Amino acid sequence: MTDTLSTAVSHELDENALLEAYRTMRTIRAFEERLHDEFATGEIPGFVHLYAGEEASATGVCAHLDGRDSIASTHRGHGHCIAKGVDVKAMMAEIYGKKTGSCHGKGGSMHIADLSKGMLGANGIVGGGPPLICGTALAAKQRGTGGVGVAFFGDGASNQGTTLESLNLASVWNLPAIFVAENNGYAEATSSSWSVAADNIADRAAGFGMPGVIVDGFDFFAVHEAAGEAVQRAREGGGPTLIEVKFTRYFGHFEGDQQTYRAKEVAEARAKLDCLKRFRARVTETGQVDAARLDAIDTQVADLIDAAVEEAKAAPKPTAADLETDVYVSY
Amino acid sequence: MAAPVRSTADQPTSSVQNLTIGKALNLGLRAAMEADDKVLVLGEDVGKLGGVFRITDGLQKDFGEQRVLDTPLAESGIIGTAVGLAVRGFRPVCEIQFEGFIFPGFDQISSQLAKLHYRTQGGIKVPVVIRVPYGGGIGAVEHHSESPESLFAHIAGLKVVSCANPVDAYWMIQQAIRCDDPVLFFEPKRLYHSGALKAPVDTAAEPDPLFASRTVRQGSTATLVAYGPSVKVCLDAATAAAEDDLSLEVIDLRTLSPLDLEPVFESVRRTGRLITVSEAPSESSITSEIAARVQQECFYSLESPVLRVTGFDTPYPPSKLEEHYLPDLDRVLHAVDRALAW
Numbered sequence A: 001m002t003d004t005l006s007t008a009v010s011h012e013l014d015e016n017a018l019l020e021a022y023r024t025m026r027t028i029r030a031f032e033e034r035l036h037d038e039f040a041t042g043e044i045p046g047f048v049h050l051y052a053g054e055e056a057s058a059t060g061v062c063a064h065l066d067g068r069d070s071i072a073s074t075h076r077g078h079g080h081c082i083a084k085g086v087d088v089k090a091m092m093a094e095i096y097g098k099k100t101g102s103c104h105g106k107g108g109s110m111h112i113a114d115l116s117k118g119m120l121g122a123n124g125i126v127g128g129g130p131p132l133i134c135g136t137a138l139a140a141k142q143r144g145t146g147g148v149g150v151a152f153f154g155d156g157a158s159n160q161g162t163t164l165e166s167l168n169l170a171s172v173w174n175l176p177a178i179f180v181a182e183n184n185g186y187a188e189a190t191s192s193s194w195s196v197a198a199d200n201i202a203d204r205a206a207g208f209g210m211p212g213v214i215v216d217g218f219d220f221f222a223v224h225e226a227a228g229e230a231v232q233r234a235r236e237g238g239g240p241t242l243i244e245v246k247f248t249r250y251f252g253h254f255e256g257d258q259q260t261y262r263a264k265e266v267a268e269a270r271a272k273l274d275c276l277k278r279f280r281a282r283v284t285e286t287g288q289v290d291a292a293r294l295d296a297i298d299t300q301v302a303d304l305i306d307a308a309v310e311e312a313k314a315a316p317k318p319t320a321a322d323l324e325t326d327v328y329v330s331y
Numbered sequence B: 001m002a003a004p005v006r007s008t009a010d011q012p013t014s015s016v017q018n019l020t021i022g023k024a025l026n027l028g029l030r031a032a033m034e035a036d037d038k039v040l041v042l043g044e045d046v047g048k049l050g051g052v053f054r055i056t057d058g059l060q061k062d063f064g065e066q067r068v069l070d071t072p073l074a075e076s077g078i079i080g081t082a083v084g085l086a087v088r089g090f091r092p093v094c095e096i097q098f099e100g101f102i103f104p105g106f107d108q109i110s111s112q113l114a115k116l117h118y119r120t121q122g123g124i125k126v127p128v129v130i131r132v133p134y135g136g137g138i139g140a141v142e143h144h145s146e147s148p149e150s151l152f153a154h155i156a157g158l159k160v161v162s163c164a165n166p167v168d169a170y171w172m173i174q175q176a177i178r179c180d181d182p183v184l185f186f187e188p189k190r191l192y193h194s195g196a197l198k199a200p201v202d203t204a205a206e207p208d209p210l211f212a213s214r215t216v217r218q219g220s221t222a223t224l225v226a227y228g229p230s231v232k233v234c235l236d237a238a239t240a241a242a243e244d245d246l247s248l249e250v251i252d253l254r255t256l257s258p259l260d261l262e263p264v265f266e267s268v269r270r271t272g273r274l275i276t277v278s279e280a281p282s283e284s285s286i287t288s289e290i291a292a293r294v295q296q297e298c299f300y301s302l303e304s305p306v307l308r309v310t311g312f313d314t315p316y317p318p319s320k321l322e323e324h325y326l327p328d329l330d331r332v333l334h335a336v337d338r339a340l341a342w
Helices: A015-039 A055-062 A078-083 A088-095 A129-143 A161-172 A201-208 A220-235 A265-273 A275-285 A291-314 A320-324 B021-035 B059-063 B075-087 B099-113 B149-153 B166-178 B230-242 B262-271 B286-297 B319-325 B329-341
Strands: A002-004 A070-072 A149-154 A177-183 A212-216 A241-246 B016-019 B039-043 B068-070 B091-095 B129-134 B159-162 B183-188 B199-202 B214-217 B222-226 B248-252 B255-257 B274-281 B307-311
Touching: A015 A055, A015 A078, A015 A088, A015 A220, A015 A275, A015 A291, A055 A078, A055 A149, A055 A177, A055 A220, A055 A241, A055 A275, A070 A129, A078 A088, A088 A291, A129 A149, A129 A161, A129 A177, A149 A161, A161 A177, A161 A201, A177 A201, A177 A220, A201 A212, A201 A241, A212 A220, A220 A241, A220 A275, A275 A291, A320 B319, B016 B021, B016 B166, B021 B039, B021 B059, B021 B166, B021 B183, B039 B075, B059 B068, B075 B091, B075 B099, B091 B166, B099 B129, B129 B166, B149 B159, B149 B183, B149 B255, B149 B286, B159 B166, B166 B183, B166 B199, B214 B230, B214 B262, B222 B230, B222 B262, B222 B329, B230 B248, B230 B274, B230 B329, B248 B262, B262 B274, B262 B286, B274 B286, B274 B329, B286 B307, B307 B329
Parallel strands: A002 A212, A070 A149, A149 A177, A177 A241, A212 A241, B039 B068, B039 B091, B091 B129, B129 B183, B159 B183, B222 B248, B222 B274, B274 B307
Antiparallel strands: B016 B199, B159 B255, B214 B248
């Protein structure tokens, strides 16, 4: 059964939690907007897929997670990394291909991973992540840690066999798994309104015997509430949930994408729906948070991103010797 | 009776066009679709967008959505769909966007596509072409720069080819589509739009056979064998070596399964030295197979061991390490020196 949640204000968040959520979303936004500018200079190698516009999803879900939990991400993975606590400076260095990066420059934007934070990795294969989460959720269940696994994936991956196989497995094994379908409207240039043969990705949950919910992805509180219910159910042995988060990505599929396939929804989303604007308006209007404290976070985040870029640019590259390391545990 | 006067009015002004590999593939696909209405093109973003590398640009516009199909993002589904189409009489051409994305579809390729003809004791033909942009040098990482061709050459039931220049791109794609067996068609993605490789393609010419290798430069000191993106590296190396009075022969394999090694054996019997070049990791690869076959066929002609210049036996590295990983002119010439000094 698919429910559409109302966007009621969650009363479970105290001021510190609200400030933390805002800091996470602001950090993701600033990180991505800066990458957008820096990529245009040509200094960043390879492909970069930006998460700007989607911050409420990673932030609202990961707010419920702790050290027991793991997440699997996508090619659009920077936001998930930041929300799960991966070091921002190490991420930036990784994207610059430098030795000081999260993966010593061997991962790049599409493969940032930090298992110490429960982050299994961004993933260059669409639909590559959900099967991994079945594994980590099964491990948590076997060990009785109370931990959960969260697979973030996009509307494109929702059509991959690997994703559908994972939904089935998670239900069959009653795994503590949460599947977060981030439907930003397009798999590269292909519209999800065409490629997804159901009204909603969440509708498919019924076919796998799990609850399916749809949330407004621009509304942090809606995501937070839906994810909270799903994580609690999973921790208590109630099995998996499929959450469909609907929103729009602000930038192209990758940096450099001409975006000839979509019209003007981005400008409208930025103006009217933006998760940061709505969050700020809500928490200041209700008097829960003073605007000056949010302004201070903006400044701190801007300084952090400046420092991250500066340090990444100055950091050493991997050497030729790094080619042959870490291929095997022993050889 | 007078000899017939040949009219030029009916002839196109010229059947020769100066093309990149990418444009030659596009025109080759177009010619195949015009020649046979059973030819369909399917893949992720191949229609409206024209493919991420623009190889199918304009095909949907000209042939319609029935023949050029955008698919959901699902490689296993794309290939499985193509198998079903082929056994019902179509000739589908699938595009896999980057070689690293082929692995979700590997099961369908290995377990269905390659096996159906054998399983039905010849009762079913599966004329599917899977186009695979492959190789490095574009600043991308694993999944976007790899050379997995040896994996497919290892599977009985599949044919595997790779083009290295615009003329072959134009003809080989058409020949692959006409082939009644499944063909994995590997395309050197970093050379798609290379202006330096632009060449005149005569669309009225008689092409070489598909499953044949070709000597692309004559020489007598040593033999270089390569395919796909490495052919250009070898030709450049041969040009540089000529300044040192070294005469290198270069053979473009073109077909990886079946291998056509007679020209290689003939060459090695003259030069006595062989260097094989490929971006793929060396272990259990096409280059290994050539070395094994050459030592078997040319044992008494060899003046030195067969040497291999390849990618590393590691996952494909990130961009800052690519220059170390990819075979280049220096590594090829170093191998020539080692062979000569043996």
